[in-house]
Amino acid sequence: MSNARTAASQDLSSCHICLKLVNSELHHCPRCGSAMHKRKSDSLQRTLALLVTSTILYIPANILPIMYTDQLSNSAGSTIMGGVVLLIKLGSVPIAAIIFIASVLVPSAKLMMMYYLCWTVARGNLGSERQRTVLYRVTEFIGKWSMIDVFVVAILVALVHLSGILVFRPGVAAMAFAGVVIVTMIAAESFDPRLMWDNLEEEAEDE
Amino acid sequence: MAWVPAASGNRYAPAMTQAASFQADADTNSLGDAVAGSTDRARIACPSCDLLFDVTDLPDGATANCSRCGNFLTTNKSDAFERVTSACIAALVMLAVACAFPFMQFSRAGLENTMTLPQTVMELWNNNMPWLAIIVASFILIIPAVVTICMLVLSITLTRNHSPSWLRQLGSTVFHLQNWSMVEVFFVGVLVSLVKIAKMATIVLGTSFWAYAAFTVLFTLAVTNLDKFQSWQKIEALAAE
Numbered sequence: 100m101s102n103a104r105t106a107a108s109q110d111l112s113s114c115h116i117c118l119k120l121v122n123s124e125l126h127h128c129p130r131c132g133s134a135m136h137k138r139k140s141d142s143l144q145r146t147l148a149l150l151v152t153s154t155i156l157y158i159p160a161n162i163l164p165i166m167y168t169d170q171l172s173n174s175a176g177s178t179i180m181g182g183v184v185l186l187i188k189l190g191s192v193p194i195a196a197i198i199f200i201a202s203v204l205v206p207s208a209k210l211m212m213m214y215y216l217c218w219t220v221a222r223g224n225l226g227s228e229r230q231r232t233v234l235y236r237v238t239e240f241i242g243k244w245s246m247i248d249v250f251v252v253a254i255l256v257a258l259v260h261l262s263g264i265l266v267f268r269p270g271v272a273a274m275a276f277a278g279v280v281i282v283t284m285i286a287a288e289s290f291d292p293r294l295m296w297d298n299l300e301e302e303a304e305d306e
Numbered sequence: 307m308a309w310v311p312a313a314s315g316n317r318y319a320p321a322m323t324q325a326a327s328f329q330a331d332a333d334t335n336s337l338g339d340a341v342a343g344s345t346d347r348a349r350i351a352c353p354s355c356d357l358l359f360d361v362t363d364l365p366d367g368a369t370a371n372c373s374r375c376g377n378f379l380t381t382n383k384s385d386a387f388e389r390v391t392s393a394c395i396a397a398l399v400m401l402a403v404a405c406a407f408p409f410m411q412f413s414r415a416g417l418e419n420t421m422t423l424p425q426t427v428m429e430l431w432n433n434n435m436p437w438l439a440i441i442v443a444s445f446i447l448i449i450p451a452v453v454t455i456c457m458l459v460l461s462i463t464l465t466r467n468h469s470p471s472w473l474r475q476l477g478s479t480v481f482h483l484q485n486w487s488m489v490e491v492f493f494v495g496v497l498v499s500l501v502k503i504a505k506m507a508t509i510v511l512g513t514s515f516w517a518y519a520a521f522t523v524l525f526t527l528a529v530t531n532l533d534k535f536q537s538w539q540k541i542e543a544l545a546a547e
Contacts, residue, residue, distance in 0.1 A: 106351035106358050113351035116478050117538040120349055120358075130542050131478045186502070194501045232354050232375040243488050246445065250488075250495030251502065253442050257429040258412045258421045259503065265414065269430055274438045281441070288485070296355040296375070 105300060107293075112137045142291040143217055149286035150213050156278045157206065164270035166252050171263070176270055179203065179248060202248040202276070205241050209283055212238045213290065220294045228295050235292045242284045249277045350535055352377050361535070380535035387461040387540075389531045394458035397524035400517045401451060408512035412503070423447070423514055445488040450525055453487055456480045457528050464537065469544035477541055481534055493522045 106113050111120045117131040128135050139145075164176025177185065179202050186195035212234055219231060252273045259267045348362040352372040361370050361380055369381040383389070408420045427447070430439035456479050463473060496518075500509060 104358055105356040107356055109358065111351065111358075113353065113356070115353070116481055117541075118350055118353070118535045119538065119542075120351055130538060131474050133478055189505070191501065191505075194498060197498055228355070229375050232377065236354070236377070243491050244494075246488055246491050247495045247498060249438070250442065250446070250492045251499045253426045253430055253438075254410075254421075254496060254499040255503065256433065257426040258410055258419065258499070259506075260419045260421075260429070261412075261414065261417045264417065265506075269433050269435050269438065274435060277438060277441050284485075292354045292375075293356045296357075 105296070107137055107297070108300065115139070138293060138297075139289055139291040142289055142294060143220060145289040146213065146286050147217055149282050149289065150210060150217070153279045153282040153286065154210060156275050156282065157210070160272050160275035160279050161203075163272040163275065165248065165272040165276065166255065166270050167268040169266040169268065178272065179276070198248060198251075201244055206245045206279055206283065209238050209241060209245075209287075213283070213286055216290065216295075220298070223298050228299055231295050232292050235287075235290065239287045242287055243280065245280045245283075246277065249273050249280070348539055350379050352379060381533050382536060383531070383533070386531050386533060386536065387465045390457055390461035390528050391465060393524045393528035393531065394454050394461065397454050397521050397528060398451075398458070400521040400524060401447075401454065403517035404514045404521055405447070407514040407517065409514040409518070410500075410512055411510040412507055413510070414507035420512070423518065445486065446492040449483055450487045450489050450521075453480060453483050454525060454528065456483075457532055460537070461532065464540050464544070467544060469541075469547065473541055473545070477537060480532070484529060487525070487529075489522050489525050493519065 106120055107123075110123045112123045112125075112135050113120055114128040114131060114133060114135060116133045117128060119128055119130040121128060121130075121135060123135075123137050125135055127133070161179055163178065165179055165182070167174055167176045179198070183195050183199045183203070186192075186198065216231060216235055216238075252267075252269050255267045256269050259265055347360055348364075350359050350361050350370075351357065352359065352375060354377040355372060355375040357372055357374050359370065359372070359379060361382075364370055364380065364382040366382055366384050370379040371377065372379055405423050407422070409423050409425075411418060411420045413419070424447075427439050427443040430436075430442060456476055460473070460476050460480055463470065463476075496515070503509065
């Protein structure tokens with residue numbers, strides 16, 4: 100067999116927790132005890148379901164206020180984009196850029212990249228496997244960095260607390276946004292990049 | 307089957323030239339070099355593309371990357387567990403300091419408010435957001451603390467060549483939870499909030515701020531030094547004895 104190079108072609112499965120190679124017929128890893136799958140089970144369906152969930156959560160996360168500012172007797176809510184615009188008006192362009200990239204650009208780009216990866220796997224696209232694997236690793240890496248905005252809210256709420264003068268309160272969007280980040284992280288975890296390479300293996304076998 | 311390392315595969319270490327010479331070949335014959343009990347050769351399948359590699363003879367200090375997709379496979383550092391132990395001990399001390407002392411102080415027009423790290427969580431709870439409080443607490447304090455303690459126990463046990471029955475459980479806890487710690491993200495969040503309110507009032511950084519910064523560095527150091535593949539090879543070898 101000239102192309103017997105992958106674990107799957109040798110009837111081996113790689114444990115996702117301890118990387119041990121075991122016979123594909125086993126259901127549990129003999130080394131660490133976790134459940135074994137040749138490929139992550141129902142990878143595409145699960146990933147897509149989670150992606151749709153986070154896309155839905157993304158709407159309230161952007162429309163509703165992420166933080167309220169109670170100044171004297173006035174209370175004003177601000178959304179993520181509202182906060183970015185305010186920072187630009189105040190002249191803090193670099194911070195506005197960080198918030199914009201972390202809270203707007205990264206989550207939406209990540210969602211689109213994951214949709215694209217799922218689509219290429221479903222279509223059985225050939226070519227550019229390496230680039231798509233890099234793309235997947237990028238989505239995996241940047242996933243948690245979107246939490247910055249939620250943490251900023253948590254810190255400001257605890258720090259800026261001068262009763263009656265200036266108080267920050269968290270908004271519902273913070274919860275929705277945390278949901279978006281967590282759900283997309285699980286989506287990235289349930290996606291199996293090896294599916295892209297399996298298409299390549301099948302093609303090689305057909306030739 | 308000669309595998310030519312792709313140009314971008316070289317970025318990890320100069321030792322990559324050696325690591326790249328490992329054959330991506332499933333037909334590995336037993337050479338009698340017992341690495342892990344009954345299994346004769348240390349083989350690894352690339353987590354991204356499933357290609358098989360024999361990493362038995364990975365030299366000390368070398369890093370192996372997948373020759374097809376470039377994904378990181380494993381790195382072999384003989385003193386890795388000692389490094390993890392020392393980083394974890396220092397990290398735990400820093401975390402304790404970070405929780406006990408004031409994090410930042412905010413003052414404006416003669417009024418001031420001091421904030422501690424646990425307060426970031428408590429204030430969310432007091433504002434009727436218990437779930438968000440739990441999420442934030444988990445990501446910045448609970449998971450990092452649990453992972454650090456588990457890494458410490460794991461590295462000490464492995465350095466001393468012990469094989470208690472709970473070692474497997476400990477190993478899977480560490481590698482399950484590792485991805486869910488957001489220490490470094492929180493720290494960037496702190497910096498962003500600092501700049502956001504710097505114009506509004508006077509901010510004084512507390513002891514806890516610096517301790518948490520140190521914790522971030524030490525925690526990252528421990529995580530990067532604890533290689534998943536090598537740890538499990540050692541756990542298995544010890545269990546087989």
